[in-house]
Amino acid sequence: MTVSPMLVRLAAERATGALLRDHGTLYLIDGRVVHAESPAAPGLDVLLTAGGRLPREGWDEAVDRAGARREVGRFLVDSGRLHGGELEICHLGAVFDAAFFALAPGSGPTRFRYGVGHWFGSVRPVSTEAIERESLRRRELLDQVWPYASVDAAPVLPRAAAPGQTVSARQRTLLAAADGRRTPADIARLLGRPAFHTLLDVRRLAAAGLVVTPLDPLPAPTPTLPSWVGEVAADPDIALLRRLRDALEASL
Numbered sequence: 001m002t003v004s005p006m007l008v009r010l011a012a013e014r015a016t017g018a019l020l021r022d023h024g025t026l027y028l029i030d031g032r033v034v035h036a037e038s039p040a041a042p043g044l045d046v047l048l049t050a051g052g053r054l055p056r057e058g059w060d061e062a063v064d065r066a067g068a069r070r071e072v073g074r075f076l077v078d079s080g081r082l083h084g085g086e087l088e089i090c091h092l093g094a095v096f097d098a099a100f101f102a103l104a105p106g107s108g109p110t111r112f113r114y115g116v117g118h119w120f121g122s123v124r125p126v127s128t129e130a131i132e133r134e135s136l137r138r139r140e141l142l143d144q145v146w147p148y149a150s151v152d153a154a155p156v157l158p159r160a161a162a163p164g165q166t167v168s169a170r171q172r173t174l175l176a177a178a179d180g181r182r183t184p185a186d187i188a189r190l191l192g193r194p195a196f197h198t199l200l201d202v203r204r205l206a207a208a209g210l211v212v213t214p215l216d217p218l219p220a221p222t223p224t225l226p227s228w229v230g231e232v233a234a235d236p237d238i239a240l241l242r243r244l245r246d247a248l249e250a251s252l
Helices: 007-010 045-050 056-069 072-078 084-102 126-144 169-177 186-192 195-207 225-233 236-251
Strands: 017-021 025-028 033-038 111-114
Touching: 007 017, 007 025, 007 126, 025 084, 025 186, 033 084, 033 126, 045 056, 056 126, 072 084, 084 126, 084 195, 126 195, 169 186, 169 195, 186 195
Parallel strands: none
Antiparallel strands: 017 025, 017 111, 025 033
């Protein structure tokens, strides 16, 4: 199953530029994904600073001094702000997180701007096959946990745990941030967590009955035929006319 036919084509032609969709952008160099961003997912800056790994001033300095050269990632390592492996792991997580939302079904028209790069620079390019495979795996995982997507964009409202019900430390932190107004995306930014993992936690909480679950819209009812249709079909005169029509058509 292909998530984005255009992404497959761009990989085949080893294109360099930006793949733009309504829910995010993927940046390619020689047909491989080097960066991704989405308004639905916290950026790498939030994951690093809100998570406490990097002071905000350190991030701002890297952008100011290396953004114009598209070498922010390299600056963070060369200046000793982050270890190379640490940056690679965090950046890969941010790329897969943003790509999941950018490639979501119904993400609107797809456009590609050749030659456009991102100021962060390249850390570890990822194949488009890996991006698509991981995006599909994440969709399936969400549906296996709780197959109702209405919780993904709704404000998270906690419910009291049942007597004896276990709530993990990670879940308690999320529930403490849920105030009935913040959506999963808001909570992800607040806690400095990837948006997909926050969605997965919310769906697990929904399956456990620990958050209020909004109702999904009911499917449209199947239209029923009027009662007179059956009567007409059974009318012997109508049946006779149909046989006459078929006989005339056969003789032409």
